[in-house]
Amino acid sequence: MAAPAWTHFVLQSPPSLGFSDEKEPQAPCGGFDPATVRDTVTAWPVSGHPVSLTSTHSMATWVFRAATLTNPTVFMDMQPNISQSGLGNMCFTVTAPPSLAGQQGIVQVVQAGMMGMDPNMPGMTGMDHMMGEMLYQCAAVRFTNDAPAAMTRDCTNSSTVKADLMPIMAGSLLNKWGTSGKEGSNSTASPSGKSAGSKGFAVGNWLGLVGVTALVAFV
Numbered sequence: 001m002a003a004p005a006w007t008h009f010v011l012q013s014p015p016s017l018g019f020s021d022e023k024e025p026q027a028p029c030g031g032f033d034p035a036t037v038r039d040t041v042t043a044w045p046v047s048g049h050p051v052s053l054t055s056t057h058s059m060a061t062w063v064f065r066a067a068t069l070t071n072p073t074v075f076m077d078m079q080p081n082i083s084q085s086g087l088g089n090m091c092f093t094v095t096a097p098p099s100l101a102g103q104q105g106i107v108q109v110v111q112a113g114m115m116g117m118d119p120n121m122p123g124m125t126g127m128d129h130m131m132g133e134m135l136y137q138c139a140a141v142r143f144t145n146d147a148p149a150a151m152t153r154d155c156t157n158s159s160t161v162k163a164d165l166m167p168i169m170a171g172s173l174l175n176k177w178g179t180s181g182k183e184g185s186n187s188t189a190s191p192s193g194k195s196a197g198s199k200g201f202a203v204g205n206w207l208g209l210v211g212v213t214a215l216v217a218f219v
Contacts, residue, residue: 009060009111011137012089012154013052014042019137028073029138034106035072037140044107044141046096048148050155051109053090060084061166063110064094066143068103075108081166088158093148100143111135 008024010016016030017038023031042049051064062082065075078094094107112134 008135010054011109013152014139015040016137024135027136030136034138041140041142043144045144045146045148046098046101048093048095050151051092051094052154057113058087061112065108066096068105082163083166084163086161088161089156091155101145103143105141105143107139107141109137
C-alpha cells in the first residue's frame with residue numbers, strides 16, 4: 001500500500017480497510033468503518049497468519065486484537081504486546097482465539113509510538129514504561145480452521161529492527177492508555193494455544209502467557 005513518507009505505520013499485509021495518515025489516530029480502525037468497509041476479506045486461520053508492517057517510529061509498542069462482525073466494537077487479545085526498536089519492515093505470525101473459527105471478523109493492529117514515560121505501570125521496566133500516540137489500522141477477515149497461512153513476499157524483517165514480547169496483554173495496556181471509551185469494551189480474553197519459538201527477531205521473556213506466536217525469520 002502506498003503512503004506518504006511521514007506515515008507512522010503502514011499495514012502492508014493483510015490488506016488494510018483503508019489508509020489515511022490524518023485519520024490513523026482514530027480508533028478503532030484509523031477512520032474506516034470495520035462493519036461496512038469489506039472490499040477485500042482475508043481468510044485468517046486461527047492457527048496463524050502473517051502480518052507485514054512498515055514503521056517510521058524508531059520505538060513503538062504493537063498490539064494485535066480481533067473482533068467479530070456481530071460485535072465489531074468489542075476486541076479481544078490475540079497475543080501479548082510486542083515492543084519494537086529500529087526503523088523498517090517487520091513481519092509477525094499472529095494466531096487468533098480458536099472460538100473465532102467460522103466467523104467474519106476484524107483484525108486490529110495498534111501502534112503506540114514511544115514519547116514519554118509512565119512510572120506507574122505495574123511490573124514494567126525500562127522501555128516497557130514508555131507511552132505515546134496510538135495509531136490504528138484494521139483488516140477485514142474470515143477466521144478459519146485451516147493450516148497456518150503461508151508467508152508472503154512482503155513478509156520481511158529489516159536487519160535494523162529488534163522486537164521483544166512484553167509481559168502484558170493488549171486489552172489491559174489499551175485500558176491503561178484510556179482508549180476504551182473510543183473502542184467500546186476492551187476484552188482481556190486470552191487466546192488459547194501453544195507458543196512457538198522465535199526466529200530472526202530477539203524475543204524477550206513472556207512470563208508464561210499463552211497464545212504467543214512465532215516471530216517470522218529474517219528473509
